[in-house]
Amino acid sequence: MIKKNQAEYLETEVIAKINPVGRDEFAAAGQLGYKAAFQLEVWDFEYAGQTEVSIDGKRYAIYRTYGPRPDGKTELYVEERAGKS
Numbered sequence: 001m002i003k004k005n006q007a008e009y010l011e012t013e014v015i016a017k018i019n020p021v022g023r024d025e026f027a028a029a030g031q032l033g034y035k036a037a038f039q040l041e042v043w044d045f046e047y048a049g050q051t052e053v054s055i056d057g058k059r060y061a062i063y064r065t066y067g068p069r070p071d072g073k074t075e076l077y078v079e080e081r082a083g084k085s
Contacts (some may be wrong), residue, residue, distance in 0.1 A: 011054070016056075016076075017041040034063045035056065040076040044068035053078060 021029070021036040029036040037060055040053065044067055051058050053076065060078035067074030 009052075010052075012046070012048075014042055014046040016053075021077070028081065029063065029077070032063075034079045035082050036063075037078050040078065041073045042076060044072055044074045047074045047076065 017040065019039045019041065021038055025039070026036045030051055047065070047067075051062055053062060058080075060080060062076050063079050064077040064079075069075070
């Protein structure tokens, strides 16, 4: 999702593979003040710098990205948004 203004978001639907976050990533995120929820794999051409994702009606913040990888995918690392649904 890209925030257009204070109350409106521009949403784009994509297909992503949801992966668990490993112990090392969870610990590294915790040191930076994040609570890692999981990692998403999306095609690089579908990711345009969004800062939030919505999965099954729940919002998550993207705190780190990696990519594009040689296979053309980008990894998005997300945390639960406190106080937002």
